[in-house]
Amino acid sequence: MESCMDRIKRDIENIAIITATPQKGSTRFSYSDEDRRAREYLFKEMEKLNLEIKVDGAGNIRAKYAHGNESLPSVILGSHIDTVANGGKFDGVTGVISALELIRVIKEKKVQLKRPLELIVFAEEEGSNFGITMLGSKILTGKFSLKDLKNIKTYDGITGYDVMSNFGLDVDSIGRDVLKRNDVAAMIELHVEQGGILDLEDTPIGIVKSIAGMRTYKISLKGVSNHAGTTPMYLRKDPMAGASEIISYLEEAAKEHALPTTVGTVGKILCKPNMPNVISGEVNFYVDIRDVDPQGIEKVADALLNKTNEVAKKRGLTSSVELIGESDSVKLSSKIIEAIESSAIEENYKYKIMNSGAVHDSAMLTNFTDVGMIFVPSIGGLSHCPEERTNYEDIKLGCDLLIHAVIKLANE
Ligand code: HGY
Numbered sequence: 001m002e003s004c005m006d007r008i009k010r011d012i013e014n015i016a017i018i019t020a021t022p023q024k025g026s027t028r029f030s031y032s033d034e035d036r037r038a039r040e041y042l043f044k045e046m047e048k049l050n051l052e053i054k055v056d057g058a059g060n061i062r063a064k065y066a067h068g069n070e071s072l073p074s075v076i077l078g079s080h081i082d083t084v085a086n087g088g089k090f091d092g093v094t095g096v097i098s099a100l101e102l103i104r105v106i107k108e109k110k111v112q113l114k115r116p117l118e119l120i121v122f123a124e125e126e127g128s129n130f131g132i133t134m135l136g137s138k139i140l141t142g143k144f145s146l147k148d149l150k151n152i153k154t155y156d157g158i159t160g161y162d163v164m165s166n167f168g169l170d171v172d173s174i175g176r177d178v179l180k181r182n183d184v185a186a187m188i189e190l191h192v193e194q195g196g197i198l199d200l201e202d203t204p205i206g207i208v209k210s211i212a213g214m215r216t217y218k219i220s221l222k223g224v225s226n227h228a229g230t231t232p233m234y235l236r237k238d239p240m241a242g243a244s245e246i247i248s249y250l251e252e253a254a255k256e257h258a259l260p261t262t263v264g265t266v267g268k269i270l271c272k273p274n275m276p277n278v279i280s281g282e283v284n285f286y287v288d289i290r291d292v293d294p295q296g297i298e299k300v301a302d303a304l305l306n307k308t309n310e311v312a313k314k315r316g317l318t319s320s321v322e323l324i325g326e327s328d329s330v331k332l333s334s335k336i337i338e339a340i341e342s343s344a345i346e347e348n349y350k351y352k353i354m355n356s357g358a359v360h361d362s363a364m365l366t367n368f369t370d371v372g373m374i375f376v377p378s379i380g381g382l383s384h385c386p387e388e389r390t391n392y393e394d395i396k397l398g399c400d401l402l403i404h405a406v407i408k409l410a411n412e
C-alpha cells in the first residue's frame with residue numbers, strides 16, 4: 001500500500017514532467033497544452049475521490065468533498081499549478097497535492113466532518129500570460145471583471161477574454177461564479193516558502209502572519225533608433241541607456257530609500273528592434289515592487305516615477321508608466337494562525353510565525369473569510385527556478401499539520 005508520502009511524491013513528480021521545458025524546470029502557463037494535461041491528471045485523481053468537480057469561466061477548478069452538512073459553508077484548500085517560465089516543480093503544486101492527499105486521508109480514515117471541504121486549483125496565479133498575478137482568484141472574488149478581461153493582453157496582443165475562450169472556458173459566466181461570503185467558512189493554503197528562512201533555521205513549518213502586497217508597472221521609453229556605429233554619443237536619444245539608469249535607481253531606492261522589507265525587481269525587458277548594431281528605438285520593462293508594509297511600496301513607486309520623468313527629460317525620450325497589476329498586503333486570520341499553531345504544538349512540530357514575500361491566492365480571500373497559510377522549507381531559499389527543491393519529508397509534515405488544522409476548522 002502506497003504511503004501518504006509516496007502518493008504526494010508520485011503526484012508532484014507526475015505533474016512536474018508536464019512542462020514545455022523538459023530538463024529546464026517547470027514551464028506550464030495557464031491555458032496552455034501543458035496546463036490542460038496537468039488538469040486531466042488532477043481530474044482523474046479527483047474522480048477517484050468522487051469529488052464534485054466544476055471549472056469556472058476563468059479556469060479555476062473547484063472540487064468539492066461534500067461530506068458533512070452540504071448547507072454549511074466549506075473549508076477551502078488549494079493553490080495553483082501554473083508556473084513562471086523555467087520555474088520549480090514545488091511552487092503551487094505542493095499545496096494542490098497536499099490538499100488532495102488530505103481528502104484521501106479523511107476518506108480512508110472515515111473522519112467525520114461537519115463542513116464540506118472544497119479544493120480549489122486557482123488559474124493564472126503566476127501572471128505568466130498577462131503580467132497580472134493571482135488573476136484566477138481575483139476573478140473568483142469579484143476583483144476582476146469580464147470588461148477588465150477584455151482589456152488585458154498577452155505580450156503578443158491576445159486579450160485575456162480570447163485566451164480563456166480559446167481554452168474552451170465559458171468566460172461570460174465569470175460573474176455568476178463569484179464567491180459569496182457565506183460560501184466559505186475558512187481557507188488554508190499550504191505552500192513552499194520560496195525564501196530561505198525555514199531552511200536556514202532548520203525549522204520544518206512556517207505559519208504565515210502577513211502576505212506582501214505588490215505592484216507591477218510597465219515602463220515604456222521611446223527614443224530614436226539609429227546606427228550603432230555612425231551615431232555620435234552626444235547625438236543619441238537611446239532608451240536602453242535610459243532604462244539602465246532607471247533600473248539601477250530602482251535597486252538603490254528599494255535598498256536605501258524604503259524599508260528593510262521592501263523589494264524591487266526588473267525581471268523582464270523588451271527592446272525594439274533588439275539588434276546588437278542598432279540603437280534601440282523603444283524599450284519596455286516591467287517593475288515588480290513588494291512589501292508587507294504599504295509604505296515601502298509607496299516610497300519606491302513615487303521615487304521610480306520621478307526618476308523616469310527626470311531621465312526621459314534629460315535624454316529627450318518619451319516615457320509612459322502603466323500600473324498593470326497590484327494587490328494589497330494582507331494580515332492573515334489570528335483564528336487560523338491559532339488553529340495551525342495549536343496543532344503544531346500538539347504534534348510537537350518546530351514552527352516559526354513569519355511573513356510571506358511571495359504573493360498567494362489566499363491573499364485574495366482575506367476579505368471573504370478567515371485565511372491562513374502553512375509554509376514548508378525551500379532548500380537554499382531557491383524558487384522560481386529549476387533548482388527549486390523541498391524535501392518530501394517536510395511536505396508530508398506540512399500535510400499532516402494541514403490535516404490536523406482542517407479537521408478542527410471543519411468541525412467547528
Ligand atoms: O510572484 C509571486 O510571488 C508568486 O509566486 N506568484
Ligand code: MN
Nearest residue numbers: 091092125191
Ligand atoms: Mn505560488
Ligand code: MN
Nearest residue numbers: 084091126384
Ligand atoms: Mn510563484
